[in-house]
Amino acid sequence: MNIFFSGSIRGGRDDRDLYADLIEHLERHGTVLTEHVGTENVEQTEAAAGITDGEIHDQDVEWLRGADIVVAEVTTPSLGVGYELGRAAETGKPVCCLYRPDSAHELSAMIRGNDAFEVIEYRDLEGVESRLEEFVREYR
Ligand SMILES: O=c1[nH]c(=O)n([C@H]2C[C@H](O)[C@@H](COP(=O)(O)O)O2)cc1CO
Numbered sequence: 005m006n007i008f009f010s011g012s013i014r015g016g017r018d019d020r021d022l023y024a025d026l027i028e029h030l031e032r033h034g035t036v037l038t039e040h041v042g043t044e045n046v047e048q049t050e051a052a053a054g055i056t057d058g059e060i061h062d063q064d065v066e067w068l069r070g071a072d073i074v075v076a077e078v079t080t081p082s083l084g085v086g087y088e089l090g091r092a093a094e095t096g097k098p099v100c101c102l103y104r105p106d107s108a109h110e111l112s113a114m115i116r117g118n119d120a121f122e123v124i125e126y127r128d129l130e131g132v133e134s135r136l137e138e139f140v141r142e143y144r
Pocket residue numbers: 009010011012013014015016038041046047050060064082083084085088
Protein backbone atom coordinates (compact mmCIF):
# COMPACT_ATOMS: atom_id res chain seq x y z
CA MET A 5 0.00 0.00 0.00
CA ASN A 6 1.31 3.45 -0.92
CA ILE A 7 0.74 6.12 1.72
CA PHE A 8 1.04 9.86 1.10
CA PHE A 9 1.91 11.56 4.38
CA SER A 10 1.32 15.28 4.46
CA GLY A 11 2.70 17.69 7.07
CA SER A 12 3.82 21.27 7.35
CA ILE A 13 7.24 22.31 6.01
CA ARG A 14 7.24 26.03 5.20
CA GLY A 15 4.16 26.46 7.40
CA GLY A 16 6.40 25.70 10.40
CA ARG A 17 8.37 22.71 11.66
CA ASP A 18 7.24 22.59 15.32
CA ASP A 19 5.71 19.12 14.81
CA ARG A 20 8.58 17.62 12.79
CA ASP A 21 9.45 14.97 15.41
CA LEU A 22 5.82 13.89 15.59
CA TYR A 23 5.68 13.59 11.77
CA ALA A 24 8.76 11.34 11.91
CA ASP A 25 7.08 9.13 14.54
CA LEU A 26 3.82 8.94 12.57
CA ILE A 27 5.72 8.07 9.39
CA GLU A 28 7.63 5.33 11.22
CA HIS A 29 4.33 3.94 12.46
CA LEU A 30 2.75 4.09 8.99
CA GLU A 31 5.73 2.30 7.46
CA ARG A 32 4.65 -0.86 9.30
CA HIS A 33 1.64 -0.90 6.98
CA GLY A 34 3.01 0.24 3.66
CA THR A 35 5.37 2.51 1.77
CA VAL A 36 5.32 6.16 2.81
CA LEU A 37 6.03 8.05 -0.41
CA THR A 38 6.77 11.33 1.38
CA GLU A 39 9.17 10.19 4.09
CA HIS A 40 11.11 13.47 3.73
CA VAL A 41 8.28 15.39 5.46
CA GLY A 42 9.56 13.98 8.76
CA THR A 43 13.28 14.49 8.15
CA GLU A 44 15.44 17.23 9.58
CA ASN A 45 16.67 20.02 7.28
CA VAL A 46 14.43 18.91 4.43
CA GLU A 47 14.55 22.28 2.69
CA GLN A 48 18.34 22.56 2.96
CA THR A 49 18.65 19.05 1.49
CA GLU A 50 16.36 19.93 -1.41
CA ALA A 51 18.21 23.20 -2.01
CA ALA A 52 21.60 21.46 -1.93
CA ALA A 53 20.29 18.99 -4.53
CA GLY A 54 19.22 21.95 -6.71
CA ILE A 55 15.55 20.95 -6.62
CA THR A 56 13.29 23.82 -7.67
CA ASP A 57 9.86 24.63 -6.24
CA GLY A 58 8.39 23.52 -9.57
CA GLU A 59 10.05 20.13 -9.24
CA ILE A 60 8.91 19.82 -5.61
CA HIS A 61 5.33 20.55 -6.69
CA ASP A 62 5.34 18.17 -9.66
CA GLN A 63 6.96 15.32 -7.71
CA ASP A 64 4.49 15.80 -4.90
CA VAL A 65 1.47 15.69 -7.21
CA GLU A 66 2.88 12.55 -8.82
CA TRP A 67 3.25 10.87 -5.41
CA LEU A 68 -0.28 11.96 -4.55
CA ARG A 69 -1.55 10.32 -7.75
CA GLY A 70 0.26 7.10 -6.86
CA ALA A 71 -1.03 6.95 -3.30
CA ASP A 72 -3.72 4.56 -2.08
CA ILE A 73 -4.45 6.64 1.01
CA VAL A 74 -3.53 10.08 2.36
CA VAL A 75 -2.68 10.77 6.00
CA ALA A 76 -2.16 14.40 7.00
CA GLU A 77 -1.12 15.91 10.32
CA VAL A 78 -3.05 19.17 10.15
CA THR A 79 -2.38 20.79 13.53
CA THR A 80 0.25 23.21 12.21
CA PRO A 81 -1.56 25.11 9.44
CA SER A 82 0.21 24.85 6.08
CA LEU A 83 -0.74 26.09 2.63
CA GLY A 84 0.98 23.08 1.05
CA VAL A 85 -0.92 20.59 3.24
CA GLY A 86 -4.21 22.34 2.46
CA TYR A 87 -3.38 22.26 -1.25
CA GLU A 88 -2.53 18.54 -1.14
CA LEU A 89 -5.75 17.79 0.75
CA GLY A 90 -7.79 19.77 -1.77
CA ARG A 91 -6.26 17.80 -4.63
CA ALA A 92 -6.71 14.52 -2.75
CA ALA A 93 -10.38 15.35 -2.20
CA GLU A 94 -10.83 15.73 -5.96
CA THR A 95 -9.49 12.21 -6.54
CA GLY A 96 -11.80 10.61 -3.99
CA LYS A 97 -8.89 8.86 -2.25
CA PRO A 98 -9.34 7.99 1.44
CA VAL A 99 -8.03 10.88 3.55
CA CYS A 100 -7.35 10.87 7.28
CA CYS A 101 -6.54 14.15 9.04
CA LEU A 102 -4.87 14.04 12.44
CA TYR A 103 -5.50 17.07 14.65
CA ARG A 104 -4.48 17.97 18.21
CA PRO A 105 -7.22 20.23 19.67
CA ASP A 106 -5.07 21.26 22.64
CA SER A 107 -2.81 23.20 20.26
CA ALA A 108 -3.06 26.95 19.68
CA HIS A 109 -4.41 26.39 16.16
CA GLU A 110 -8.10 26.06 15.32
CA LEU A 111 -8.78 23.51 12.58
CA SER A 112 -10.01 25.04 9.31
CA ALA A 113 -13.65 24.50 8.38
CA MET A 114 -12.37 23.46 4.96
CA ILE A 115 -10.90 20.37 6.60
CA ARG A 116 -13.34 19.60 9.41
CA GLY A 117 -16.27 20.52 7.18
CA ASN A 118 -15.40 18.00 4.46
CA ASP A 119 -17.41 14.86 5.24
CA ALA A 120 -15.16 12.83 2.98
CA PHE A 121 -12.21 13.38 5.35
CA GLU A 122 -11.88 11.31 8.49
CA VAL A 123 -10.70 13.74 11.18
CA ILE A 124 -9.08 12.11 14.20
CA GLU A 125 -8.52 14.28 17.26
CA TYR A 126 -5.77 13.16 19.60
CA ARG A 127 -3.23 14.31 22.17
CA ASP A 128 -0.12 12.27 21.44
CA LEU A 129 1.28 9.43 19.36
CA GLU A 130 0.24 6.76 21.85
CA GLY A 131 -3.31 8.06 21.77
CA VAL A 132 -3.61 7.94 17.98
CA GLU A 133 -1.78 4.75 17.00
CA SER A 134 -4.70 2.33 17.24
CA ARG A 135 -7.15 4.68 15.47
CA LEU A 136 -4.66 5.30 12.70
CA GLU A 137 -4.16 1.57 12.36
CA GLU A 138 -7.92 1.07 12.04
CA PHE A 139 -8.01 3.65 9.23
CA VAL A 140 -5.13 2.02 7.36
CA ARG A 141 -6.55 -1.49 7.72
CA GLU A 142 -9.87 -0.35 6.30
CA TYR A 143 -8.23 0.36 2.94
CA ARG A 144 -5.58 -2.34 2.81
O1 LIG B 1 10.13 21.53 0.30
C1 LIG B 1 8.99 21.04 0.27
N1 LIG B 1 8.80 19.72 -0.03
C2 LIG B 1 7.55 19.16 -0.03
O2 LIG B 1 7.42 17.96 -0.30
N2 LIG B 1 6.45 19.93 0.30
C3 LIG B 1 5.10 19.33 0.39
C4 LIG B 1 4.99 18.17 1.36
C5 LIG B 1 4.21 18.68 2.55
O3 LIG B 1 3.14 17.78 2.84
C6 LIG B 1 3.68 20.04 2.13
C7 LIG B 1 4.10 21.15 3.06
O4 LIG B 1 3.73 22.40 2.55
P1 LIG B 1 4.27 23.79 3.16
O5 LIG B 1 5.73 23.87 2.85
O6 LIG B 1 3.46 24.84 2.51
O7 LIG B 1 4.06 23.72 4.65
O8 LIG B 1 4.17 20.30 0.82
C8 LIG B 1 6.60 21.26 0.56
C9 LIG B 1 7.84 21.84 0.55
C10 LIG B 1 8.06 23.30 0.87
O9 LIG B 1 6.93 24.08 0.54
